[in-house]
């Protein structure tokens with residue numbers, strides 16, 4: 001047996017196609033969705049992420065605005081940019097690229113974003129709404145994972161899902177979304193006892209740890225669906241390459257379906273960011289979240 005590959009690129013293309021249609025419909029009503037991206041400092045990976053977000057926005061017809069601040073910019077300067085974007089009625093989504101330089105309090109900046117424009121879903125208003133089951137702007141990576149799971153399994157009710165990792169940006173919102181989809185959810189972290197045994201009971205495994213190939217064949221129940229969020233760069237046989245948190249080659253013969261790295265969850269994250277921007281634009285104009 002070999003697992004079905006869950007094609008994140010194809011799924012992302014479908015989401016982006018839906019977003020492009022929704023953008024066209026909004027433009028026909030005189031509304032041009034706009035996403036502002038704030039980048040502080042010169043972290044090379046952040047520059048690549050921002051460039052990709054801006055490119056993708058252009059492809060689906062979303063107007064993008066970039067605000068670049070120097071690495072030594074003060075917290076006040078960043079907050080001033082955010083306040084200006086909150087007040088600008090032509091801007092629908094605001095994304096502050098993380099990580100911020102160490103001297104800036106990330107929580108303080110994220111909390112300054114108008115929750116209605118918080119397309120990353122990190123503001124406590126949106127985090128709280130998600131845990132209460134309210135329809136809020138949801139973090140893009142977990143929302144992308146949910147799309148892949150629904151595409152693969154349809155209804156998730158009654159499934160036992162194990163989320164490995166409990167970060168605020170992936171693990172915790174992922175667990176909340178799985179619970180909202182009527183899964184029984186177990187969250188594992190660095191202090192969990194017998195994580196391998198618990199993970200081995202799961203129908204669905206979502207790995208968001210940041211440790212290359214940590215989850216091997218002996219962590220996975222035969223027939224489980226495995227979503228690998230991890231992105232880790234390793235040196236192997238003298239070559240640098242990206243791998244996930246799951247040992248893909250070892251798990252492939254055991255799982256029913258699995259996301260590759262790259263080409264799995266990664267492309268979905270940006271697609272869901274575009275989706276959130278359109279949702280925000282619709283809601284700010286008094287329209288329902290979905291067309």
Ligand code: NDP
Pocket residue numbers: 141164165166167168169170171188189190191192195208209210211229230231232265266269
């Ligand atoms: P964090 O470092 O914020 O969180 C990692 C989590 O893994 C923590 O909750 C930690 O537990 C847990 N953990 C660490 N070691 C173990 C262990 N041995 N067993 C069980 N749990 C463990 O990472 P992120 O959530 O931000 O990211 C996780 C991975 O996903 C990274 O590789 C990142 O690059 C990738 N990522 C990919 C995205 C995409 O678009 N594809 C988007 C975002 C992230 P504890 O809380 O106890 O410390």
